Amino acid sequence: MASFDGKTVLVTGGNSGIGEAIALRFANAGAKVVITGRRADAVETTASLHRNLSGFVGDVSNPEEAALAVKQAAVNGRLDVLVNNAGIYGATPLEGGSNETIRSLYEINVFGLTFVTEAAVPFLKEAKGSIVNISSVVARYPSPVTSHYAATKAAVDSLTRSWAVELAPYGVRVNAVSPGPVETPIFGKVGLPEDVVAQVKENMRTSLLVPRLGTPDDIAGWVIHVASPESSWVTGQILGVDGGAFLLSAR
Ligand SMILES: NC(=O)c1ccc[n+]([C@@H]2O[C@H](COP(=O)([O-])OP(=O)(O)OC[C@H]3O[C@@H](n4cnc5c(N)ncnc54)[C@H](OP(=O)(O)O)[C@@H]3O)[C@@H](O)[C@H]2O)c1
Numbered sequence: 001m002a003s004f005d006g007k008t009v010l011v012t013g014g015n016s017g018i019g020e021a022i023a024l025r026f027a028n029a030g031a032k033v034v035i036t037g038r039r040a041d042a043v044e045t046t047a048s049l050h051r052n053l054s055g056f057v058g059d060v061s062n063p064e065e066a067a068l069a070v071k072q073a074a075v076n077g078r079l080d081v082l083v084n085n086a087g088i089y090g091a092t093p094l095e096g097g098s099n100e101t102i103r104s105l106y107e108i109n110v111f112g113l114t115f116v117t118e119a120a121v122p123f124l125k126e127a128k129g130s131i132v133n134i135s136s137v138v139a140r141y142p143s144p145v146t147s148h149y150a151a152t153k154a155a156v157d158s159l160t161r162s163w164a165v166e167l168a169p170y171g172v173r174v175n176a177v178s179p180g181p182v183e184t185p186i187f188g189k190v191g192l193p194e195d196v197v198a199q200v201k202e203n204m205r206t207s208l209l210v211p212r213l214g215t216p217d218d219i220a221g222w223v224i225h226v227a228s229p230e231s232s233w234v235t236g237q238i239l240g241v242d243g244g245a246f247l248l249s250a251r
Contacts, residue, residue, distance in 0.1 A: 005030035013086030017184030021216030060112030128171035164236030180242025209244025
């Protein structure tokens, strides 16, 4: 595994699930990592897991808080890696969906990711660093009932490609990792009964080409690889890490 000794990393939503696994990978590789999240207790708990981790409590969809998170992570004015991982999931059926949920999906998954990136760009340029956005396989196929979640992730894919071109002159690479279904607390946050969630996950699992849900570590390993110098010729890519979920959409 590549060393990130002396490097600085910001992982948004680093206090849970995929973000926590990513933060720990970078910390174990020697980086100083700042994790963010809105829940102070969860930020503190994750930050206590490794001496290279520290926490920032804030909401990425608030531009001032996004900028403060970046400021904390950019030690000596440079930031080597930004992982835009913070995100929410939600059901938004066309009939009976809540406008508040739709708004939150875009505010966090798209605007939040944008605010953090805007604040980080000057520091990433200084370091000739790299951005890894966490997208989702559902960005690339129809997603009834979770249509707006999928649309926010399609926006993430599009922003990834555009920003890769925009930041290339400064030596900053921009890529996305696009997970399939991963076992994390996110499924418990959509407001569905536990037995329904369990059934949904079981349906997902049995339909995958690799018939298991992903683990946060399955995703974290690719994030660190994409951010490492070993991937220095890779930019503007959307890397599927999905147990074959994307191919299933073509069946
Ligand atoms: N699990 C999957 O199957 C799956 C599949 C594809 C893509 N993804 C994507 O992977 C990413 C991580 O998801 P996960 O599954 O690990 O879910 P998770 O365990 O629910 O983690 C989500 C993280 O985002 C943070 N967050 C949410 N809203 C935030 C806000 N406004 N400001 C700052 N932090 C915020 C949460 O912290 P607080 O609650 O403390 O704010 C938490 O740390 C998301 O972008 C998700 O869309 C997940």
